[in-house]
Amino acid sequence: MATEQISAFHGKYYAWELTRRRAAGEEDRIAQSLFDASVDLNPHQIDAALFALNNPLSKGVVLADEVGLGKTIEAALVLCQLWAERKRRLIVICPAALRKQWALELSEKFNLPAEVLDARTWKDLQLRGTYAPFDRDVISVCSYHFAARMEQAIGSIPWDVAVIDEAHKLRNAHRKSHATGQSLKRSLAGRKKLLLTATPLQNSLMELYGLTSLIDEEIFGDERSFRSQYGNIDGDLQALRRRLTPFIKRTLRKDVLEYVPYTQRHALTTPFKPSEDEHQLYELVSTYLQRDFSYGFPQRQKHLVGLILRKLLASSTEAITATLEAIRSRLQKLLDKQSIDEEWFAHLVEDDDLEDELLEAAEDEALETEGNPEGIDYALVKQELAELDRYLALARTIREDQKSHALLHALQQGFARMQGMGAARKVVIFTESRRTQDYLARFLEAHGYAGKVVTFSGTNNTQSATGIYQRWLAKFSGSDRVTGSPAIDRRTALIDHFRADAEILIATEAAAEGVNLQFCSLLVNYDLPWNPQRVEQRIGRCHRYGQQFDVVVINFLNQRNAADQRVLELLQDKFHLFDGVFGASDQILGQIESGIDFEKRIAEIYDRCRTPAAIEAAFATLRAELEEDIQARMAHTEQLLLEHFDADIHDLLRSQKEKAESQLDRITRYFWKLSQLILSGHARFDSQTLAFTLQTPPLLAAPSGLYHLIRKGQTPPDHARIYRLTHPLGEYVLERGRHLETPPNHLHFDASGQKPRIAMLEQLAGQSGWLQLNLLELDSFQREEHLVFTAQNDAGEILEQEICEKLFQIAAETRPLDGLTPPDSLAGNARQQLQAALARALEQNDQYFQQEREKLDAWAEDRIYAAEQALQDTKLKLKALKRQARTAMSMDEARRLQEETRKVEGEQRRQRQAIFEVEDDIEAKRDALIAALEKRLHQASNTRVLFTIRWSVG
Numbered sequence: 001m002a003t004e005q006i007s008a009f010h011g012k013y014y015a016w017e018l019t020r021r022r023a024a025g026e027e028d029r030i031a032q033s034l035f036d037a038s039v040d041l042n043p044h045q046i047d048a049a050l051f052a053l054n055n056p057l058s059k060g061v062v063l064a065d066e067v068g069l070g071k072t073i074e075a076a077l078v079l080c081q082l083w084a085e086r087k088r089r090l091i092v093i094c095p096a097a098l099r100k101q102w103a104l105e106l107s108e109k110f111n112l113p114a115e116v117l118d119a120r121t122w123k124d125l126q127l128r129g130t131y132a133p134f135d136r137d138v139i140s141v142c143s144y145h146f147a148a149r150m151e152q153a154i155g156s157i158p159w160d161v162a163v164i165d166e167a168h169k170l171r172n173a174h175r176k177s178h179a180t181g182q183s184l185k186r187s188l189a190g191r192k193k194l195l196l197t198a199t200p201l202q203n204s205l206m207e208l209y210g211l212t213s214l215i216d217e218e219i220f221g222d223e224r225s226f227r228s229q230y231g232n233i234d235g236d237l238q239a240l241r242r243r244l245t246p247f248i249k250r251t252l253r254k255d256v257l258e259y260v261p262y263t264q265r266h267a268l269t270t271p272f273k274p275s276e277d278e279h280q281l282y283e284l285v286s287t288y289l290q291r292d293f294s295y296g297f298p299q300r301q302k303h304l305v306g307l308i309l310r311k312l313l314a315s316s317t318e319a320i321t322a323t324l325e326a327i328r329s330r331l332q333k334l335l336d337k338q339s340i341d342e343e344w345f346a347h348l349v350e351d352d353d354l355e356d357e358l359l360e361a362a363e364d365e366a367l368e369t370e371g372n373p374e375g376i377d378y379a380l381v382k383q384e385l386a387e388l389d390r391y392l393a394l395a396r397t398i399r400e401d402q403k404s405h406a407l408l409h410a411l412q413q414g415f416a417r418m419q420g421m422g423a424a425r426k427v428v429i430f431t432e433s434r435r436t437q438d439y440l441a442r443f444l445e446a447h448g449y450a451g452k453v454v455t456f457s458g459t460n461n462t463q464s465a466t467g468i469y470q471r472w473l474a475k476f477s478g479s480d481r482v483t484g485s486p487a488i489d490r491r492t493a494l495i496d497h498f499r500a501d502a503e504i505l506i507a508t509e510a511a512a513e514g515v516n517l518q519f520c521s522l523l524v525n526y527d528l529p530w531n532p533q534r535v536e537q538r539i540g541r542c543h544r545y546g547q548q549f550d551v552v553v554i555n556f557l558n559q560r561n562a563a564d565q566r567v568l569e570l571l572q573d574k575f576h577l578f579d580g581v582f583g584a585s586d587q588i589l590g591q592i593e594s595g596i597d598f599e600k601r602i603a604e605i606y607d608r609c610r611t612p613a614a615i616e617a618a619f620a621t622l623r624a625e626l627e628e629d630i631q632a633r634m635a636h637t638e639q640l641l642l643e644h645f646d647a648d649i650h651d652l653l654r655s656q657k658e659k660a661e662s663q664l665d666r667i668t669r670y671f672w673k674l675s676q677l678i679l680s681g682h683a684r685f686d687s688q689t690l691a692f693t694l695q696t697p698p699l700l701a702a703p704s705g706l707y708h709l710i711r712k713g714q715t716p717p718d719h720a721r722i723y724r725l726t727h728p729l730g731e732y733v734l735e736r737g738r739h740l741e742t743p744p745n746h747l748h749f750d751a752s753g754q755k756p757r758i759a760m761l762e763q764l765a766g767q768s769g770w771l772q773l774n775l776l777e778l779d780s781f782q783r784e785e786h787l788v789f790t791a792q793n794d795a796g797e798i799l800e801q802e803i804c805e806k807l808f809q810i811a812a813e814t815r816p817l818d819g820l821t822p823p824d825s826l827a828g829n830a831r832q833q834l835q836a837a838l839a840r841a842l843e844q845n846d847q848y849f850q851q852e853r854e855k856l857d858a859w860a861e862d863r864i865y866a867a868e869q870a871l872q873d874t875k876l877k878l879k880a881l882k883r884q885a886r887t888a889m890s891m892d893e894a895r896r897l898q899e900e901t902r903k904v905e906g907e908q909r910r911q912r913q914a915i916f917e918v919e920d921d922i923e924a925k926r927d928a929l930i931a932a933l934e935k936r937l938h939q940a941s942n943t944r945v946l947f948t949i950r951w952s953v954g
Helices: 008-019 031-036 043-053 071-084 096-110 119-127 144-149 151-155 179-187 206-215 223-230 237-244 276-289 299-313 317-335 344-351 357-362 378-395 402-421 434-446 463-476 486-500 532-542 562-574 586-591 595-608 612-625 629-642 649-678 728-738 801-807 824-886 891-937
Strands: 060-063 090-094 114-116 139-143 161-164 193-196 265-272 427-430 453-456 504-507 522-525 551-558 683-686 691-694 705-709 721-723 745-749 768-779 783-793 812-815 940-953
Touching: 008 649, 008 728, 008 768, 008 783, 008 940, 031 071, 031 649, 043 060, 043 071, 043 649, 060 071, 060 206, 071 090, 071 096, 071 161, 071 193, 090 096, 090 144, 096 114, 096 139, 096 486, 139 144, 144 151, 144 179, 151 179, 179 206, 193 206, 206 223, 206 237, 223 237, 223 824, 237 629, 265 402, 276 299, 276 317, 276 378, 276 595, 299 317, 299 595, 317 378, 317 434, 402 427, 402 434, 402 522, 402 551, 427 532, 434 453, 434 504, 453 463, 453 486, 463 486, 486 504, 522 532, 532 551, 551 562, 562 595, 562 612, 595 612, 649 705, 649 728, 768 801, 768 824, 783 801, 783 824, 783 940, 824 891, 824 940
Parallel strands: 060 193, 090 139, 090 161, 114 139, 161 193, 265 551, 427 504, 427 522, 453 504, 522 551, 705 721, 745 940
Antiparallel strands: 683 691, 691 705, 745 812, 768 783, 768 940
């Protein structure tokens, strides 16, 4: 890359080109976010992001790519672009288990400030003086549950976009009984929404109606007209496809295999047999859990506590022991008539680093504060306490679990497979319990893996983790690797340590959220979650884009537990989680409305069934509910409605990739040269490595040191800061560039030694003339800015816009004007070209207007159709009543039918009269909406001159 310094005119043009607000349909609309992203982007993701940003009048879209294609990245691109355009009211609403993952992805891959908001953080922020936590320049990330609770607060914010992940959970949002969907419809009404789901259609076409009604109530009419037009066997699916096309985009894995190569996943099963003491402890605690009533835990959380205890029973003796001790302590306080901790259940979950969804499930159930209530049978409390003591005495005799010895054999098997593949000797072991994690770390350290084990949890505050973190801080001090957030930096330090130094990462569910482990190809489910979505999420940490080897998944099989065996069969045979290229299918995973509810179903089987035959029957029933008979029919409908029919989809994506690479190359060149101009005197530049050393910082937010321009696929040195458009120093450079002093001057461009050659500029050799750069600002459906070049040679011939843009790609020498002034024709030509640019912009916006008008016309027709259909139904009902009256068996029956007929005839007359009023009302509403759009079509426009030069080409 050339090192010569550009002129102020080049710099001003580059700065405006890098920051201007592009029109919705411009191909390089997301160029800024593409450049700033610390991730390699695939063409289908760029295509999806452009689709989401395309129509400024749209109230939202659904991105429905198959699992594993990066819908999160697509949405993050949209958020990043809106952030670059100074649109800062952004929210992500997702399942509780995905909140941390979203916040980390936005922060680490897109340099966007994101914060998880829940009841606790909301309260903390308000205590620190933040009155409205949603109304800040930060991307808010919250769960469905919290968003529904905070309906009023969310509804008060003029969101620029609301991203809703796993949106299939809201496919019944049109029903009044769907409380969460109805709440979000109210709070986000009129706001732009971006829905993400791999399963937009599963059981009924009405699910598509539900999703689109969440986006915009005026896409379709009411439920009746939608079901009547499209829900029947002879429904017009081609017409439905045309109406859905602007709102739903779906990409399939087969469309992108050229860009997204996937490896296989394979399963290994390690059987083990618990010792007699372990098995006895399991049976005792299982019997305890089957009681209808216990004083040991809050009855409102009975099922959730039972769920936790059963998971811990399958995890380790150490984990179940600590939980039994917590129950015993509660019983003792009750017996001693002491107050009971109101947050007992929350502490139970948090102390063992169990999944947050358990807290979410219990949040609305006030924990009982039993203190010394009337009616307590203290004899029963004492009896229960004695039982707990017996369980604990047995548990404390068990020093090492048989399952942990089976783990040693499993690791030998797994590492042998890694060696055979040439993969790294790395394994991630997942457990649902922090106490099991601590036990396994000690056990493995003592059995041949000393110094090779690292743990990863929700807090990461162990002595070992703190030491790794401190060493990491010292190593990366002064670089952008250090974010300043201890929680994020601890996570990064531990993953870096695992990648570079350790062999074994023992992780709780916290590592299944937002951690990328594609350098690891061996995964052990030490505890197997009953929630298939959790299992898929775990495997997805390793089996993801960038994984070079097949992923081996090891599961344990308890040979003395029939229910555990059936759970493994269900996850393996029904959900297909452990084999193949892609893992679980969209259709099956999408059926799991709530992971916790699904786990409760399995826990009920454990509680209810004691014999192998009963367990077999219960799991057979559960499997039957997951059958895909209905899916086969819906899959065909989904294909017809949502998939690409283009034979040249691969060519389209290849073209998208080439355009993106060209845009990134141009941005890199412009930003680098502008930085050299603005920071000259402040920094020393190395154009070979695209790095510079900042010696005298121009602002406090950019300390001195080494900076590397962000480059896809390249990791900067340890002590370098990543330099991007949104870095404070980058924003300073862009802002200074936009305001450079550029009085009229003469620029002499040298095209002779340009490499690569630019043929159209060589044709200008020896010519000279005048050039003006103007900024056209248009306030229409959204604010957009256009850079318009006007140039002519001394013979009065006009130069095209593209030639002017090419001209500013080469170096120029500044020369004196020698009293020359531009001809009058330059200003006239500039006005003409600005008018032409405005006309093109308005023409594009008119297309959006027409598209929106067609949508509203179709909506109005739906509503009128529904009224006509209601009248038709009444006619049929009347006809049937008259036929029944003619064949009545008695006078009483005939009189009753005649009376009902008169009522229906009255209803028919009212409907006939009302149908004209309905038509008038609906058309009036449609016309009012269209009139409001027409007012926005061209609210205002203005122009200003950025600079005028005399040019010559040598």
